[in-house]
Amino acid sequence: MTTSPSTPSLPAPGVAPWTLFSRVVSGSEVEQPAAGEWENEAAPPDLSGTVLRACYELVRRLGCGGMGEVYEARFLASGQAVAVKILFGRYAAQEEFLVRFRRELQVLEAIRHPNVVRVRDFDRTSDGRPFMVMELIEGVDLARHVAQRGRLPIAEVIEIGRQLCDALACLHARGVIHRDITPRNVLVEGEGRDVKVKLIDLGVCKATAEWYAEARPYMTPPGRRLRTRAGMILGTPGYTAPEAIDHPPAPQHDVYSLGVVLFEAATGRRLPRVWAYAIPERVDASTLGLDRHVWRTLLKAIEPCPEARYASATAMAEALEDLQLVVGDSTENAAAEGDSRRGSGVPRSKVTARAAARPQDRWVKLVVALLVIHAIADLTHRLRVRDDAVMSNMTAGANPAVSSSTHGLSEIEGAAAECGASSSCASDT
Ligand SMILES: Nc1ncnc2c1ncn2[C@@H]1O[C@H](COP(=O)(O)OP(=O)(O)O)[C@@H](O)[C@H]1O
Protein backbone atom coordinates (compact mmCIF):
# COMPACT_ATOMS: atom_id res chain seq x y z
CA MET A 1 0.00 0.00 0.00
CA THR A 2 1.29 3.40 -0.90
CA THR A 3 0.65 6.09 1.62
CA SER A 4 1.50 9.69 2.01
CA PRO A 5 4.41 10.47 4.30
CA SER A 6 2.44 13.23 5.95
CA THR A 7 -1.17 12.42 6.67
CA PRO A 8 -3.11 15.24 8.35
CA SER A 9 -6.19 13.05 8.70
CA LEU A 10 -7.10 9.47 7.90
CA PRO A 11 -10.28 7.77 6.84
CA ALA A 12 -12.51 6.60 9.67
CA PRO A 13 -11.27 3.45 11.48
CA GLY A 14 -12.62 0.28 9.94
CA VAL A 15 -13.22 1.86 6.55
CA ALA A 16 -10.78 0.44 4.02
CA PRO A 17 -9.40 3.34 1.98
CA TRP A 18 -9.98 1.46 -1.24
CA THR A 19 -13.64 0.80 -0.36
CA LEU A 20 -14.05 4.47 0.24
CA PHE A 21 -12.30 5.26 -3.02
CA SER A 22 -14.53 2.88 -5.02
CA ARG A 23 -17.63 4.38 -3.49
CA VAL A 24 -16.54 7.88 -4.26
CA VAL A 25 -15.52 7.30 -7.85
CA SER A 26 -18.37 5.02 -8.87
CA GLY A 27 -21.28 6.32 -6.85
CA SER A 28 -23.33 9.46 -6.83
CA GLU A 29 -20.95 11.15 -4.41
CA VAL A 30 -18.65 12.03 -7.26
CA GLU A 31 -17.64 15.65 -7.05
CA GLN A 32 -17.97 17.45 -10.34
CA PRO A 33 -15.68 20.31 -11.23
CA ALA A 34 -17.61 23.51 -10.83
CA ALA A 35 -16.65 26.89 -12.19
CA GLY A 36 -15.94 29.32 -9.42
CA GLU A 37 -15.37 26.60 -6.82
CA TRP A 38 -12.09 28.09 -5.76
CA GLU A 39 -13.30 31.62 -5.56
CA ASN A 40 -13.68 31.91 -1.82
CA GLU A 41 -13.31 35.61 -1.44
CA ALA A 42 -16.06 38.08 -2.20
CA ALA A 43 -15.48 39.57 -5.63
CA PRO A 44 -14.29 43.18 -5.52
CA PRO A 45 -16.18 45.91 -7.45
CA ASP A 46 -16.06 45.51 -11.23
CA LEU A 47 -13.65 48.01 -12.80
CA SER A 48 -14.91 47.62 -16.38
CA GLY A 49 -14.80 50.99 -18.17
CA THR A 50 -11.78 52.20 -16.19
CA VAL A 51 -8.74 53.38 -18.18
CA LEU A 52 -5.37 52.49 -16.68
CA ARG A 53 -2.41 54.81 -17.22
CA ALA A 54 -4.31 56.40 -20.13
CA CYS A 55 -3.31 53.28 -22.05
CA TYR A 56 -5.51 50.31 -21.28
CA GLU A 57 -9.29 50.43 -21.16
CA LEU A 58 -10.79 47.61 -19.09
CA VAL A 59 -13.59 46.09 -21.15
CA ARG A 60 -14.95 43.24 -19.03
CA ARG A 61 -13.90 41.11 -16.11
CA LEU A 62 -12.75 37.64 -17.17
CA GLY A 63 -12.22 36.13 -13.78
CA CYS A 64 -11.07 36.41 -10.20
CA GLY A 65 -8.43 34.16 -8.70
CA GLY A 66 -6.69 33.89 -5.37
CA MET A 67 -4.51 36.95 -5.83
CA GLY A 68 -6.19 39.21 -8.29
CA GLU A 69 -8.80 39.93 -10.90
CA VAL A 70 -8.29 39.67 -14.65
CA TYR A 71 -9.92 41.86 -17.30
CA GLU A 72 -10.14 41.84 -21.02
CA ALA A 73 -8.80 45.25 -22.01
CA ARG A 74 -8.06 47.34 -25.08
CA PHE A 75 -4.69 48.89 -25.76
CA LEU A 76 -5.89 52.37 -26.76
CA ALA A 77 -2.92 53.16 -29.01
CA SER A 78 -3.62 50.25 -31.37
CA GLY A 79 -6.98 48.85 -30.34
CA GLN A 80 -5.36 45.47 -29.63
CA ALA A 81 -7.19 43.24 -27.15
CA VAL A 82 -5.09 42.30 -24.12
CA ALA A 83 -5.61 40.81 -20.64
CA VAL A 84 -4.86 42.83 -17.50
CA LYS A 85 -4.34 41.16 -14.13
CA ILE A 86 -4.68 43.48 -11.12
CA LEU A 87 -3.65 42.48 -7.62
CA PHE A 88 -6.56 42.63 -5.16
CA GLY A 89 -6.60 45.93 -3.27
CA ARG A 90 -6.43 44.16 0.09
CA TYR A 91 -3.06 42.64 -0.87
CA ALA A 92 -1.58 45.73 -2.51
CA ALA A 93 0.05 46.88 0.73
CA GLN A 94 1.37 43.45 1.72
CA GLU A 95 4.99 42.99 0.87
CA GLU A 96 4.70 39.21 0.44
CA PHE A 97 2.01 39.53 -2.23
CA LEU A 98 3.88 42.29 -3.99
CA VAL A 99 6.94 40.04 -4.10
CA ARG A 100 4.85 37.21 -5.56
CA PHE A 101 3.21 39.42 -8.13
CA ARG A 102 6.59 40.73 -9.23
CA ARG A 103 8.05 37.21 -9.32
CA GLU A 104 5.19 36.07 -11.55
CA LEU A 105 5.98 38.94 -13.87
CA GLN A 106 9.71 38.19 -13.90
CA VAL A 107 9.23 34.48 -14.60
CA LEU A 108 6.71 35.16 -17.36
CA GLU A 109 9.09 37.67 -18.91
CA ALA A 110 11.92 35.13 -18.84
CA ILE A 111 9.89 32.23 -20.23
CA ARG A 112 9.21 32.17 -23.93
CA HIS A 113 7.07 29.15 -24.56
CA PRO A 114 4.04 28.62 -26.82
CA ASN A 115 2.11 27.04 -23.95
CA VAL A 116 2.87 29.69 -21.33
CA VAL A 117 1.05 33.02 -21.36
CA ARG A 118 3.15 35.99 -22.52
CA VAL A 119 3.42 39.20 -20.51
CA ARG A 120 4.07 42.62 -22.10
CA ASP A 121 3.74 45.39 -19.52
CA PHE A 122 3.65 46.12 -15.80
CA ASP A 123 2.61 49.17 -13.78
CA ARG A 124 0.39 50.38 -10.92
CA THR A 125 -3.16 51.70 -10.91
CA SER A 126 -3.81 55.22 -9.61
CA ASP A 127 -4.66 53.73 -6.19
CA GLY A 128 -1.38 51.81 -6.06
CA ARG A 129 -2.44 48.31 -7.12
CA PRO A 130 0.12 46.57 -9.33
CA PHE A 131 -1.12 45.24 -12.63
CA MET A 132 0.42 43.29 -15.49
CA VAL A 133 -0.64 43.27 -19.10
CA MET A 134 -0.64 39.89 -20.84
CA GLU A 135 -1.65 38.43 -24.17
CA LEU A 136 -5.39 37.78 -24.21
CA ILE A 137 -6.17 34.11 -24.52
CA GLU A 138 -9.45 33.33 -26.21
CA GLY A 139 -11.28 30.31 -24.93
CA VAL A 140 -12.12 29.08 -21.48
CA ASP A 141 -10.34 27.57 -18.54
CA LEU A 142 -10.13 23.80 -18.41
CA ALA A 143 -12.60 23.48 -15.52
CA ARG A 144 -15.27 25.20 -17.59
CA HIS A 145 -14.24 23.33 -20.74
CA VAL A 146 -14.86 19.99 -18.94
CA ALA A 147 -18.03 21.26 -17.25
CA GLN A 148 -19.42 22.24 -20.67
CA ARG A 149 -18.39 19.14 -22.59
CA GLY A 150 -18.18 16.42 -19.96
CA ARG A 151 -15.23 14.03 -19.95
CA LEU A 152 -12.93 14.75 -22.85
CA PRO A 153 -11.92 12.28 -25.59
CA ILE A 154 -8.69 10.60 -24.64
CA ALA A 155 -6.81 11.93 -27.68
CA GLU A 156 -7.62 15.46 -26.48
CA VAL A 157 -6.57 14.67 -22.91
CA ILE A 158 -3.24 13.35 -24.18
CA GLU A 159 -2.70 16.44 -26.34
CA ILE A 160 -3.47 18.75 -23.41
CA GLY A 161 -1.14 16.73 -21.20
CA ARG A 162 1.68 16.81 -23.74
CA GLN A 163 1.51 20.57 -24.18
CA LEU A 164 1.43 21.15 -20.44
CA CYS A 165 4.34 18.75 -19.90
CA ASP A 166 6.28 20.72 -22.48
CA ALA A 167 5.50 23.98 -20.66
CA LEU A 168 6.42 22.49 -17.28
CA ALA A 169 9.67 21.03 -18.60
CA CYS A 170 10.58 24.55 -19.76
CA LEU A 171 9.81 26.02 -16.33
CA HIS A 172 11.60 23.22 -14.49
CA ALA A 173 14.68 23.59 -16.68
CA ARG A 174 14.95 27.10 -15.26
CA GLY A 175 14.51 25.82 -11.72
CA VAL A 176 10.97 27.14 -11.40
CA ILE A 177 8.14 25.03 -9.97
CA HIS A 178 4.61 26.24 -10.83
CA ARG A 179 2.97 24.83 -7.66
CA ASP A 180 -0.60 25.62 -8.68
CA ILE A 181 -1.46 23.48 -11.69
CA THR A 182 -5.25 23.33 -11.61
CA PRO A 183 -7.96 23.34 -14.31
CA ARG A 184 -8.57 27.03 -13.55
CA ASN A 185 -4.98 27.85 -14.39
CA VAL A 186 -5.06 26.16 -17.79
CA LEU A 187 -6.73 28.05 -20.63
CA VAL A 188 -8.06 26.04 -23.56
CA GLU A 189 -8.67 27.00 -27.17
CA GLY A 190 -10.14 24.55 -29.72
CA GLU A 191 -10.76 20.89 -29.09
CA GLY A 192 -9.77 17.35 -30.04
CA ARG A 193 -6.30 16.90 -31.52
CA ASP A 194 -6.36 20.61 -32.47
CA VAL A 195 -6.68 21.74 -28.89
CA LYS A 196 -4.23 24.42 -27.75
CA VAL A 197 -3.56 25.15 -24.09
CA LYS A 198 -1.77 27.90 -22.20
CA LEU A 199 -0.53 27.78 -18.67
CA ILE A 200 -1.28 30.89 -16.61
CA ASP A 201 -0.96 32.07 -13.02
CA LEU A 202 2.57 31.73 -11.78
CA GLY A 203 1.54 33.63 -8.67
CA VAL A 204 2.77 30.92 -6.30
CA CYS A 205 5.63 29.61 -8.36
CA LYS A 206 8.89 29.09 -6.59
CA ALA A 207 12.46 28.59 -7.57
CA THR A 208 13.58 25.41 -5.81
CA ALA A 209 16.67 27.15 -4.52
CA GLU A 210 14.49 29.84 -2.98
CA TRP A 211 12.46 27.53 -0.81
CA TYR A 212 12.74 28.23 2.85
CA ALA A 213 10.91 26.76 5.80
CA GLU A 214 9.95 30.11 7.25
CA ALA A 215 6.50 28.81 8.02
CA ARG A 216 5.20 25.25 7.98
CA PRO A 217 2.09 25.30 5.84
CA TYR A 218 -1.18 24.18 7.30
CA MET A 219 -4.43 23.06 5.77
CA THR A 220 -7.26 25.52 5.47
CA PRO A 221 -10.87 24.23 5.35
CA PRO A 222 -11.82 22.18 2.27
CA GLY A 223 -12.24 24.23 -0.88
CA ARG A 224 -9.88 26.93 0.26
CA ARG A 225 -6.37 27.37 -0.91
CA LEU A 226 -3.45 26.11 1.08
CA ARG A 227 -1.65 28.95 2.78
CA THR A 228 1.53 29.23 4.70
CA ARG A 229 1.34 30.57 8.22
CA ALA A 230 2.34 33.91 6.81
CA GLY A 231 -0.90 33.82 4.81
CA MET A 232 0.83 33.19 1.52
CA ILE A 233 -0.84 30.98 -1.02
CA LEU A 234 0.83 27.63 -1.54
CA GLY A 235 -1.42 25.71 -3.88
CA THR A 236 -4.90 24.26 -4.20
CA PRO A 237 -6.11 21.29 -2.12
CA GLY A 238 -6.88 18.25 -4.21
CA TYR A 239 -4.19 19.21 -6.73
CA THR A 240 -1.20 19.64 -4.48
CA ALA A 241 1.09 16.62 -4.12
CA PRO A 242 0.78 15.05 -0.66
CA GLU A 243 4.45 15.58 0.14
CA ALA A 244 4.51 19.20 -1.11
CA ILE A 245 3.15 20.39 2.18
CA ASP A 246 6.46 19.97 4.00
CA HIS A 247 9.03 19.35 1.29
CA PRO A 248 10.95 21.78 -0.92
CA PRO A 249 9.29 22.45 -4.28
CA ALA A 250 10.18 19.76 -6.81
CA PRO A 251 9.22 19.01 -10.43
CA GLN A 252 7.29 15.96 -9.22
CA HIS A 253 4.88 18.21 -7.36
CA ASP A 254 3.82 19.72 -10.67
CA VAL A 255 3.73 16.24 -12.25
CA TYR A 256 1.26 15.13 -9.57
CA SER A 257 -0.96 18.20 -10.03
CA LEU A 258 -0.96 17.74 -13.79
CA GLY A 259 -1.88 14.08 -13.30
CA VAL A 260 -4.90 15.11 -11.23
CA VAL A 261 -5.91 17.67 -13.86
CA LEU A 262 -5.71 15.05 -16.63
CA PHE A 263 -7.55 12.48 -14.50
CA GLU A 264 -10.42 14.94 -14.12
CA ALA A 265 -10.44 15.74 -17.83
CA ALA A 266 -10.45 12.05 -18.78
CA THR A 267 -13.10 10.94 -16.29
CA GLY A 268 -15.14 14.12 -15.70
CA ARG A 269 -14.72 13.35 -12.01
CA ARG A 270 -12.76 14.82 -9.15
CA LEU A 271 -10.03 12.70 -7.65
CA PRO A 272 -11.36 11.79 -4.21
CA ARG A 273 -9.71 13.50 -1.28
CA VAL A 274 -8.88 10.08 0.19
CA TRP A 275 -6.62 9.48 -2.77
CA ALA A 276 -3.39 9.93 -0.87
CA TYR A 277 -4.45 7.07 1.45
CA ALA A 278 -5.92 4.78 -1.22
CA ILE A 279 -4.29 1.76 -2.82
CA PRO A 280 -3.75 2.85 -6.41
CA GLU A 281 -2.67 -0.61 -7.59
CA ARG A 282 -6.11 -2.03 -6.89
CA VAL A 283 -8.11 0.55 -8.78
CA ASP A 284 -9.91 -1.15 -11.65
CA ALA A 285 -9.65 1.02 -14.75
CA SER A 286 -13.12 -0.04 -15.89
CA THR A 287 -14.58 1.47 -12.69
CA LEU A 288 -13.33 4.76 -14.02
CA GLY A 289 -14.45 4.06 -17.57
CA LEU A 290 -10.84 4.20 -18.72
CA ASP A 291 -8.79 1.99 -20.97
CA ARG A 292 -6.19 0.19 -18.85
CA HIS A 293 -3.30 1.80 -20.76
CA VAL A 294 -4.76 5.22 -20.10
CA TRP A 295 -5.24 4.47 -16.44
CA ARG A 296 -1.73 3.09 -16.04
CA THR A 297 -0.26 6.23 -17.61
CA LEU A 298 -2.33 8.57 -15.44
CA LEU A 299 -1.71 6.55 -12.31
CA LYS A 300 2.05 6.99 -12.61
CA ALA A 301 1.54 10.75 -12.44
CA ILE A 302 -0.76 10.69 -9.40
CA GLU A 303 1.04 8.10 -7.33
CA PRO A 304 0.86 9.37 -3.73
CA CYS A 305 4.45 8.21 -3.27
CA PRO A 306 6.76 10.61 -5.17
CA GLU A 307 9.35 7.91 -5.90
CA ALA A 308 6.73 5.95 -7.86
CA ARG A 309 5.83 8.96 -10.00
CA TYR A 310 7.35 10.13 -13.30
CA ALA A 311 10.67 11.63 -12.41
CA SER A 312 10.10 14.66 -14.62
CA ALA A 313 7.63 16.39 -16.89
CA THR A 314 9.69 15.17 -19.83
CA ALA A 315 9.31 11.54 -18.71
CA MET A 316 5.57 12.10 -18.40
CA ALA A 317 5.45 13.63 -21.90
CA GLU A 318 7.14 10.53 -23.30
CA ALA A 319 4.64 8.26 -21.54
CA LEU A 320 1.77 10.29 -22.99
CA GLU A 321 3.27 9.99 -26.46
CA ASP A 322 3.58 6.24 -26.06
CA LEU A 323 -0.03 6.19 -24.94
CA GLN A 324 -0.99 8.11 -28.04
CA LEU A 325 0.50 5.34 -30.16
CA VAL A 326 -1.69 2.84 -28.35
CA VAL A 327 -4.98 4.72 -28.46
CA GLY A 328 -4.47 6.43 -31.82
CA ASP A 329 -7.33 8.67 -32.84
CA SER A 330 -9.74 6.97 -30.51
CA THR A 331 -12.37 9.29 -29.15
CA GLU A 332 -13.23 6.69 -26.53
CA ASN A 333 -11.57 6.84 -23.14
CA ALA A 334 -12.32 3.19 -22.53
CA ALA A 335 -10.93 1.70 -25.73
CA ALA A 336 -11.13 -2.05 -26.17
CA GLU A 337 -8.33 -4.04 -24.56
CA GLY A 338 -5.45 -4.59 -26.92
CA ASP A 339 -6.61 -1.87 -29.25
CA SER A 340 -3.51 -1.03 -31.23
CA ARG A 341 -4.76 1.51 -33.70
CA ARG A 342 -2.07 3.95 -34.52
CA GLY A 343 -2.39 7.70 -34.48
CA SER A 344 -2.38 9.43 -37.81
CA GLY A 345 -1.89 12.96 -36.54
CA VAL A 346 1.10 15.02 -37.55
CA PRO A 347 3.75 14.96 -34.80
CA ARG A 348 4.22 18.40 -33.26
CA SER A 349 7.17 18.20 -30.90
CA LYS A 350 10.57 16.67 -31.14
CA VAL A 351 9.50 14.02 -28.66
CA THR A 352 6.58 13.25 -30.93
CA ALA A 353 9.04 12.80 -33.75
CA ARG A 354 10.84 10.23 -31.61
CA ALA A 355 7.58 8.43 -30.98
CA ALA A 356 6.54 8.68 -34.61
CA ALA A 357 9.75 6.93 -35.65
CA ARG A 358 8.90 3.88 -33.56
CA PRO A 359 6.41 2.16 -35.85
CA GLN A 360 9.10 2.10 -38.55
CA ASP A 361 11.54 0.51 -36.08
CA ARG A 362 8.95 -2.09 -35.29
CA TRP A 363 8.39 -2.89 -38.97
CA VAL A 364 12.13 -3.35 -39.49
CA LYS A 365 12.28 -5.71 -36.49
CA LEU A 366 9.31 -7.67 -37.78
CA VAL A 367 10.82 -8.09 -41.25
CA VAL A 368 14.17 -9.19 -39.76
CA ALA A 369 12.38 -11.71 -37.50
CA LEU A 370 10.45 -13.14 -40.47
CA LEU A 371 13.64 -13.47 -42.52
CA VAL A 372 15.39 -15.31 -39.66
CA ILE A 373 12.42 -17.67 -39.20
CA HIS A 374 12.34 -18.33 -42.92
CA ALA A 375 16.08 -19.04 -43.04
CA ILE A 376 15.84 -21.48 -40.09
CA ALA A 377 12.86 -23.28 -41.62
CA ASP A 378 14.65 -23.53 -44.94
CA LEU A 379 17.82 -24.87 -43.34
CA THR A 380 15.87 -27.44 -41.32
CA HIS A 381 14.02 -28.51 -44.41
CA ARG A 382 17.27 -29.00 -46.37
CA LEU A 383 18.82 -31.06 -43.57
CA ARG A 384 15.75 -33.30 -43.39
CA VAL A 385 15.78 -33.79 -47.17
CA ARG A 386 19.42 -34.78 -47.05
CA ASP A 387 18.88 -37.25 -44.14
CA ASP A 388 15.87 -38.79 -45.84
CA ALA A 389 17.79 -39.20 -49.04
CA VAL A 390 20.53 -41.05 -47.19
CA MET A 391 17.94 -43.23 -45.37
CA SER A 392 16.11 -44.03 -48.61
CA ASN A 393 19.29 -45.07 -50.33
CA MET A 394 20.20 -47.31 -47.40
CA THR A 395 16.80 -49.06 -47.20
CA ALA A 396 14.41 -49.38 -50.13
CA GLY A 397 16.58 -47.93 -52.84
CA ALA A 398 13.62 -45.84 -54.00
CA ASN A 399 13.85 -42.56 -55.93
CA PRO A 400 15.59 -40.44 -53.29
CA ALA A 401 14.37 -37.08 -54.49
CA VAL A 402 10.65 -37.89 -54.28
CA SER A 403 10.55 -39.99 -51.12
CA SER A 404 12.92 -37.79 -49.15
CA SER A 405 11.04 -34.60 -49.91
CA THR A 406 7.72 -36.21 -48.84
CA HIS A 407 9.10 -37.64 -45.61
CA GLY A 408 11.01 -34.49 -44.90
CA LEU A 409 7.90 -32.34 -45.03
CA SER A 410 5.92 -34.52 -42.68
CA GLU A 411 8.84 -34.83 -40.31
CA ILE A 412 9.27 -31.10 -40.21
CA GLU A 413 5.59 -30.83 -39.34
CA GLY A 414 6.10 -33.47 -36.68
CA ALA A 415 9.13 -31.67 -35.39
CA ALA A 416 7.16 -28.45 -35.35
CA ALA A 417 4.39 -30.19 -33.39
CA GLU A 418 6.95 -31.54 -30.93
CA CYS A 419 8.49 -28.13 -30.69
CA GLY A 420 5.07 -26.61 -29.99
CA ALA A 421 4.38 -29.23 -27.34
CA SER A 422 7.68 -28.75 -25.62
CA SER A 423 7.45 -24.97 -25.70
CA SER A 424 3.95 -25.02 -24.26
CA CYS A 425 5.26 -27.38 -21.58
CA ALA A 426 8.07 -24.99 -20.91
CA SER A 427 5.71 -22.09 -20.58
CA ASP A 428 3.46 -24.07 -18.27
CA THR A 429 6.23 -24.70 -15.81
N1 LIG B 1 -4.17 36.00 -20.29
C1 LIG B 1 -5.43 35.68 -20.02
N2 LIG B 1 -6.36 35.64 -21.01
C2 LIG B 1 -7.64 35.33 -20.75
N3 LIG B 1 -8.12 35.04 -19.50
C3 LIG B 1 -7.25 35.06 -18.45
C4 LIG B 1 -5.88 35.36 -18.65
N4 LIG B 1 -5.25 35.30 -17.47
C5 LIG B 1 -6.18 34.98 -16.57
N5 LIG B 1 -7.39 34.82 -17.13
C6 LIG B 1 -8.67 34.47 -16.45
O1 LIG B 1 -8.63 35.00 -15.13
C7 LIG B 1 -8.70 33.97 -14.15
C8 LIG B 1 -7.78 34.31 -12.99
O2 LIG B 1 -6.47 34.48 -13.46
P1 LIG B 1 -5.20 33.98 -12.62
O3 LIG B 1 -3.97 34.43 -13.29
O4 LIG B 1 -5.34 32.52 -12.38
O5 LIG B 1 -5.40 34.76 -11.25
P2 LIG B 1 -5.06 34.32 -9.75
O6 LIG B 1 -3.59 34.38 -9.60
O7 LIG B 1 -5.71 35.36 -8.94
O8 LIG B 1 -5.62 32.94 -9.57
C9 LIG B 1 -8.31 32.71 -14.88
O9 LIG B 1 -8.89 31.54 -14.33
C10 LIG B 1 -8.81 32.96 -16.29
O10 LIG B 1 -10.17 32.63 -16.40
Ligand SMILES: [Mg+2]
Ligand atom coordinates in the same frame (compact mmCIF):
# COMPACT_ATOMS: atom_id res chain seq x y z
MG1 LIG C 1 -5.41 31.24 -10.79
